[in-house]
Amino acid sequence: MSAVRRVQVLVVGGGQAGLAAGYYLRRAGLDFAILDAAEAPGGSWQHYWDTLRLFSPAPYSSLPGRLMPRQSGHEYPDADHVVDYLATYEKHYVLPVHRPVRVEAVEDVGQGLVARTDSGMWRARALIFATGTWARPFLPAVPGRGDFAGCQLHTAQYRSAADFAGQRVVVVGGGNSGAQIAADLTARAEVRWVTQRPPRYLPDDIDGRALFDLATLRVRADGPGIAALGDIVAVPPVRVARDAGLLSAHPMFQRLTASGPLWPDGTVWPCDAVIWRTGFRPALGPLKALGLRGPGGRIPTVGTRAARDPRIHLLGYGDWTGPASATLIGVGRTARTAVKEIQDLLR
Structure with a gap:
């Protein structure tokens, strides 16, 4: 021993x-x-x-x-x-x-x-x-998640858009990683980006430098929270996809079916894969x-x-x-x- x-x-x-x-x-x-x-x-x-x-x-x-x-x-x-x-x-x-x-x-x-x-x-x-x-990737208890017949993975398992070439892919979740993965996939796949709330892009001239300054002000208790400005940094690939109209977010669906997500109005979007950006x-x-x-x-x-x-x-x-x-x-x-x-x- x-x-x-x-x-x-x-x-x-x-x-x-x-x-x-x-x-x-x-x-x-x-x-x-x-x-x-x-x-x-x-x-x-x-x-x-x-x-x-x-x-x-x-x-x-x-x-x-x-x-x-x-x-x-x-x-x-x-x-x-x-x-x-x-x-x-x-x-x-x-x-x-x-x-x-x-x-x-x-x-x-x-x-x-x-x-x-x-x-x-x-x-x-x-x-x-x-x-x-x-x-410890987190997957939410979304109704029907076990019924979906296609591929499901967490962003921790995502590696390349080439793995989804020619497919229809749903990306679930906002924030920086949700926006970056959705933007990445648009060059190879048909993408539907789903978020709990509409994405809020920070002004294009703001990046991590400004966010760190805001966090410093929060430590001193004399500044606004970062969330007050937005929750997505428009890095160049995200900006390109957004400006091309390829990052239009959809509201959260009601459940998953065998073929894809179902929205409250009865619309189903058949897809090959769901990528969970759920933290x-x-x-x-x-x-x-x-x-x-x-x-x-x-x-x-x-x-x-x-x-x-x-x-x-x-x-x-x-x-x-x-x-x-x-x-x-x-x-x-x-x-x-x-x-x-x-x-x-x-x-």
Whole structure:
């Protein structure tokens, strides 16, 4: 049986949030390790579809301490460029990332926390959980979903419009990824985009830079929420499809039939595939034994800190754990605060 490895701080997750935490832990002089379940660096970015684009230029999509270089020929980098950047980042800062290591459970052992993994046990005085949401795609309980005879997949499984060439495809869900996937498919397929509410495009001159500024104002409690302006950044491919009249959204259908969606007026649109852009849930299963959850199943937090256990911080899960914390540029701010609180705790 392997010996228990000990560190002051254990980080679970080696994507952008885990690396940002590692940067500040290194600066703080703390003894730490990062456990990542993936085979290679890059976090969830290594699984995105082939035409995905960031909605900020490279310098405005950077983790703390090191600017993302520009991608030749592109103002908005693609996912492969982000993967290369993250791999270089962890190497540059010599971050102690152990992979592939899958954390199965975290337990409280009184004077510390023990993480049981598929390759042994780790003990730490504090824990930063940065597993993200990619491992838990959410599919809604839409009536008739089991009756549909065609292909169904979540956006986590979408790779290329070429897979749907010549088909009729329904894309369900708005936001940036819904708009980008629908726009991507229009070149190869007949697309019907379905959203709960009409899409609201941000002004064409607004990208992730402005959104981060708005998130900063929200932190200071003296600015409007991002949702007040819109919910879709018109990156070039989306803008082209929108202006060509190919991104006209339809209201949500009533149910799925064997051949396709059925709307309340009785209209059925026969299709070959349904792509669900219906979000993700935080991948927090290993924390179950700690009893951190509150009413409704969510873990109550104060900033990033678990309200019921100050040794545990949740990092990078969106506005729940800090405005813009699920973005490359935004996670650094919450990572810095989390590490500072852990440093104070360990003193």
